[in-house]
Amino acid sequence: MSRAPVIGLSTYLEPAAMGIWDRPAVVLPRVYTDAVLSAGGVPVGLPPQPPTAEAVAAVLDAVDGLVITGGKDVDAALYGETAHPENDAPRPDRDAWEIALVRAAIERDLPLLGICRGLQVLVVALGGTLVQHLPDLIGSSRYSNGDATFADNPVITVPGSRVAGMLGASATVKSYHHQAADRVPPELEVTARGDDGVVQAVEVPGMRFGVAVQWHPEESPEDARLLTGLVEAARAR
Template identity: 75%
Template structure:
């Protein structure tokens, strides 16, 4: 049976021909990678996170991908926003935090991508470095202007990420934030060469990982997507 993978989306003002209206949107590269890995796709646009709605959404899918996007609201981890942060998107934050907490509770396979890793960490009680150039002195992880940066990642031996990806790889980065205090229930599974957390395993889940980079931007390497779909098909 083909695994149905739910992908979180934005709700954005969108121009489509004559129409200029709010719409559920997500870059096609995400869905292409899921389909190329043998899965089917269902969009999960932001909506009020009523418990019944969250549970019903998860009932209909076999695995969850928390996709990339705007910064998580700093107020959700008890901090004032950095001047470089994106304007908060409370609709998406609330929906995705509720989704991932419920997915973990029911042992649903989860893959977090970029913002998805940050949502996961905040949902479980962690915090974020709000602007990496303040810490690193460079913008090596986010060039801006829709240009992805190539960066090395070193995996931690014995972790799920290491088992899938080997000792190290070069990844596509586009983020100015990262995990600061790691949430309970997560294990660091990869770091950058300067120590910035680049991936985590979700403890206790049959399959649960999140990465700070953008694997959908490397469509010739589908290992993360394929592993999610294999877990979701079992």
């Protein structure tokens, strides 16, 4: 029997209170690890750290698949723009580490899934740009309810894409974002959009599994198709 594939998940580095201690801590919402477990993988956390070639290689040597998780906005300076007033404060530790992981995963053909911020990291890592505040573009906050409440939104997939193969022609997904892909680099293909044209999924052509989605599949435990696809690709590898 083949072993369960090990799936690395990028993590946050945030202040955290634990009993009498209140210190910076490596954290990740449990829904991510539960989703990987439910899909048949073994989750391991990959905390932000200096992205040396040695560190990146050591980490990717040890995992069978990679998830770039959600979180704060990517620093606008990384794609040559001035930050929008609504943007989060930059997190250079995560940006540098995750961009290095993504680039190396593509070179290795390591199964890769980007979630929300993860899609934006992938776009920026390959030279693309982001819409910094979607309400300025579409005139509403339909993709971010605020107050930690996920919004339900439709996505329409591109026929023949990997995302379409997993989700079908359309799906209703859980959204919590105020940014999205703008200029998509030529190394990526857009494989799903919202009914308003906003990019909702991209894929890396030629990879055994190189998918990033703008929504949060981990928030829909009844629908594990994307995480299952990642884990199956990692197992086959």
